[in-house]
Amino acid sequence: MTVHDMKHAASDSARLEAVGGRLSRVDGPAKITGAAKYAFEQQLEGLVHAVLVGATIAAGKVTAIDTRAAETAPGVLAVLTPDTIMELKGASDWLGNPPSQPTYAPLVREVTFSGQHVAAVVAETFEQAVAAAALVKVWYDESPAIVDLSDGKAGDGIPIDAMTKEWGDAQAAFAAAPVRVCVAYNTPREFQAAMEPHGLIARWEGEELTIWEPSQWLDGMARTYAEWFGVPFENVRLVSPYIGGGFGSKALALAHSAVAAAAARMLGRPVKLVLNRPQNFTSYGGRAATRQTVAIGADSDGRIQSIVHRGVNETAVDGMWVEPLGSVTSIMYATPNFSSKQNVVRVNTVVPGAKRAPGENPSTFGIECAIDELAHELGIDPLEMRLINYAEQDPHAKKAWSTRQLREAFAAGAEAFGWAKRSPQPRSMRDGRQLIGWGMAAGTYPVRRAHGEAVVKLMADGSVEVESSSIDMGQGTYTILAQTAAETLGVPVEHVSVKLGDSHFARAGVTGGSRLAGVMTGAVYKAAGQALDELIGLALSDPRSPFQKLQANTLSVKDGRIASPRGEGPELSIAEFMSAVGRDQIEAKGDTLPASTTPEERYKNYTTIAMSIPHTEGDYSRHSWCAHFVEVRVDEDFGTVRVSRVVSALDSGRLYNPKLAESQWKGGIIMGIGQALLEEGIVDRRHGRIVNGNFADYMLPTNADIPDIQTISVGIPDPHSSALGGKGVGELAIVGIAPAIANAVFHATGKRIRDLPITLEKLIE
Numbered sequence: 188m189t190v191h192d193m194k195h196a197a198s199d200s201a202r203l204e205a206v207g208g209r210l211s212r213v214d215g216p217a218k219i220t221g222a223a224k225y226a227f228e229q230q231l232e233g234l235v236h237a238v239l240v241g242a243t244i245a246a247g248k249v250t251a252i253d254t255r256a257a258e259t260a261p262g263v264l265a266v267l268t269p270d271t272i273m274e275l276k277g278a279s280d281w282l283g284n285p286p287s288q289p290t291y292a293p294l295v296r297e298v299t300f301s302g303q304h305v306a307a308v309v310a311e312t313f314e315q316a317v318a319a320a321a322l323v324k325v326w327y328d329e330s331p332a333i334v335d336l337s338d339g340k341a342g343d344g345i346p347i348d349a350m351t352k353e354w355g356d357a358q359a360a361f362a363a364a365p366v367r368v369c370v371a372y373n374t375p376r377e378f379q380a381a382m383e384p385h386g387l388i389a390r391w392e393g394e395e396l397t398i399w400e401p402s403q404w405l406d407g408m409a410r411t412y413a414e415w416f417g418v419p420f421e422n423v424r425l426v427s428p429y430i431g432g433g434f435g436s437k438a439l440a441l442a443h444s445a446v447a448a449a450a451a452r453m454l455g456r457p458v459k460l461v462l463n464r465p466q467n468f469t470s471y472g473g474r475a476a477t478r479q480t481v482a483i484g485a486d487s488d489g490r491i492q493s494i495v496h497r498g499v500n501e502t503a504v505d506g507m508w509v510e511p512l513g514s515v516t517s518i519m520y521a522t523p524n525f526s527s528k529q530n531v532v533r534v535n536t537v538v539p540g541a542k543r544a545p546g547e548n549p550s551t552f553g554i555e556c557a558i559d560e561l562a563h564e565l566g567i568d569p570l571e572m573r574l575i576n577y578a579e580q581d582p583h584a585k586k587a588w589s590t591r592q593l594r595e596a597f598a599a600g601a602e603a604f605g606w607a608k609r610s611p612q613p614r615s616m617r618d619g620r621q622l623i624g625w626g627m628a629a630g631t632y633p634v635r636r637a638h639g640e641a642v643v644k645l646m647a648d649g650s651v652e653v654e655s656s657s658i659d660m661g662q663g664t665y666t667i668l669a670q671t672a673a674e675t676l677g678v679p680v681e682h683v684s685v686k687l688g689d690s691h692f693a694r695a696g697v698t699g700g701s702r703l704a705g706v707m708t709g710a711v712y713k714a715a716g717q718a719l720d721e722l723i724g725l726a727l728s729d730p731r732s733p734f735q736k737l738q739a740n741t742l743s744v745k746d747g748r749i750a751s752p753r754g755e756g757p758e759l760s761i762a763e764f765m766s767a768v769g770r771d772q773i774e775a776k777g778d779t780l781p782a783s784t785t786p787e788e789r790y791k792n793y794t795t796i797a798m799s800i801p802h803t804e805g806d807y808s809r810h811s812w813c814a815h816f817v818e819v820r821v822d823e824d825f826g827t828v829r830v831s832r833v834v835s836a837l838d839s840g841r842l843y844n845p846k847l848a849e850s851q852w853k854g855g856i857i858m859g860i861g862q863a864l865l866e867e868g869i870v871d872r873r874h875g876r877i878v879n880g881n882f883a884d885y886m887l888p889t890n891a892d893i894p895d896i897q898t899i900s901v902g903i904p905d906p907h908s909s910a911l912g913g914k915g916v917g918e919l920a921i922v923g924i925a926p927a928i929a930n931a932v933f934h935a936t937g938k939r940i941r942d943l944p945i946t947l948e949k950l951i952e
């Protein structure tokens with residue numbers, strides 16, 4: 188090693204632990220050694236097991252349930268049915284709207300979807316509960332069901348006026364445009380498919396409820412439990428330090444959660460209830476199936492004159508989910524005329540839910556395929572087409588972008604991919620029997636913002652503890668918060684321990700919409716700054732402090748050592764200082780809420796999403812952006828599609844940890860490959876059952892499906908988006924992958940597949 192190399196290495200390792208450094212996951216060793224304890228691994232005294240019984244019809248009434256055989260089966264403690272008195276109250280929704288019903292019955296008599304919970308068995312062992320659940324006999328009076336969007340009875344649905352976005356005269360401008368495309372795109376029902384199933388352990392001690400449950404929102408779920416059981420919010424403690432993936436599915440307390448907690452209260456014993464894999468496909472909602480029509484009118488040099496967009500998504504018979512299909516259509520390109528409207532269709536399904544980039548993901552599939560079709564129609568390169576119609580400001584909000592490095596993303600991605608070498612004609616690139624296709628698409632995700640809170644403690648031994656009831660489901664929260672605290676306080680990162688996933692820690696809002704990193708780095712930065720101010724204040728003023736005589740106005744802390752900025756006088760480690768002044772800790776609680784915030788508003792801020800800050804608040808429109816370039820190889824004889832190369836250039840603003848951000852982006856890209864080629868919930872037309880509700884038949888990409896993926900960061904710090912300049916990372920990269928692949932498949936084969944997933948049957952038919 189030369190001196191130069193050593194210096195380089197030293198400055199690299201210094202950077203490693205600061206914000207922006209490529210520090211490896213601090214929770215990695217615990218996960219690899221098995222020390223990390225997940226919710227279902229808690230060993231509790233007297234634990235019993237609950238197993239659910241699901242409806243076998245999609246619509247109708249439970250007319251009778253025979254529980255006798257189950258009740259007398261070995262080990263059975265209770266069989267719960269819709270007749271069991273649970274005394275649950277209705278809970279408010281995630282916006283904080285009051286409950287629609289005064290009471291809540293998680294086991295139903297009126298069935299609205301296949302798999303809905305109608306009974307549950309609690310037994311001493313899991314095996315006994317499974318065996319007894321199979322003995323519960325249920326009779327139904329079945330009524331006709333609408334199983335999915337393609338059902339003839341589904342109709343056009345209900346207009347959601349709040350989704351309408353219009354300016355100019357889109358219909359007239361479309362009709363008058365010299366070049367037009369009008370095409371329909373479909374996405375199927377998809378599932379979050381986290382490795383760790385849903386479930387929980389519930390334990391009551393008097394009026395206090397502890398829940399171990401994988402959760403993306405401890406405070407929101409604790410509120411729901413408190414409202415169901417009529418106990419104070421503080422009486423509920425949710426514990427969720429590690430989560431085996433959520434992807435949007437683990438933010439709410441659901442019917443099975445209520446059943447387990449109610450059973451625990453009835454029996455006076457802790458109850459564990461874990462959904463089996465098929466139940467994971469019906470107990471909470473996957474991504475809603477969508478249909479959309481995109482009509483684009485342009486002039487002959489490719490300039491868009493009008494976009495007319497109509498979308499539909501499925502929702503449940505007794506619950507509302509809107510998958511906003513116009514979210515990207517309305518902002519990606521400059522157009523003088525625009526109209527987007529959306530309907531929802533009620534079908535017999537569990538209420539659909541959030542899956543990584545809800546709205547933006549299917550929205551982009553429509554507009555980014557349609558723009559490719561228009562480019563082909565006009566004989567314009569797809570990248571050039573996007574530059575011609577580049578939106579210099581938010582076309583809908585009519586506001587300046589906070590930052591939009593999309594042009595830079597196009598340029599960097601195209602360069603790294605070699606886009607200039609693309610031969611424009613479909614079917615013109617091949618390698619033996621393989622047709623090669625090059626496709627591209629853009630993507631975006633709004634910067635969702637909220638206020639956050641964190642506690643930072645400087646301990647007597649010089650170590651630092653950061654506490655928050657926010658969570659890490661694999662994104663890297665533990666690591667980036669350790670980096671933020673270490674940099675702000677001037678201590679080595681190994682001295683920082685971050686504690687997350689306990690609702691008794693400082694409150695936190697939902698981990699959804701890729702907001703947590705921005706919110707929590709901001710809160711920790713603030714709390715750590717307060718702790719540092721207090722430490723320095725004490726050092727300057729406490730009579731026992733060796734720095735007091737210095738008469739300085741400030742001190743600096745570096746590598747965990749306190750000194751005067753110019754180096755004169757004493758130098759002490761934080762531990763030595765704490766002992767000199769006789770303190771065992773300095774604690775600061777920092778939050779980013781305005782000082783005038785009332786306690787009710789604070790509670791609302793963390794337990795509902797009502798106080799989220801709009802991404803178009805003030806003068807700017809804030810979004811992350813990306814450009815994906817994809818190569819596919821299509822076997823000419825078999826119609827099989829392999830993605831052989833992906834280059835994505837992404838603008839997430841400043842990265843708190845590029846190593847983790849790249850890992851998040853790659854995860855999104857991989858999920859997008861699954862969406863493009865494999866994923867589809869298949870519904871049995873007779874009973875509305877998900878036929879492939881298991882990991883053997885619900886196809887997900889495995890390592891063999893994943894090519895070389897290159898990600899390039901083109902972001903610059905965005906002061907309007909977060910305290911430290913970052914924008915969202917977690918959901919961005921899944922947006923735009925499926926259309927980039929569909930466009931590449933068209934380039935390879937000359938065939939447009941507008942209906943995901945792109946399977947070989949569709950290609951060769």
Ligand code: MCN
Binds near residue numbers: 667699701
């Ligand atoms: N990051 C960064 N620089 C930024 C922003 C983020 O380096 N400017 C990195 C950090 O490592 C941070 C991570 O990216 O921990 C994600 O940050 P952010 O974009 O704020 O997203 P959240 O922390 O709010 O995570 C939620 C987001 C969502 S909404 C889904 S869905 C999703 C996702 O993250 N589900 C995931 N990524 C997931 N990753 C895993 N492993 N498992 C899931 O279930």
Ligand code: MOS
Binds near residue numbers: 434544
């Ligand atoms: Mo993510 S789908 O917003 O949890």
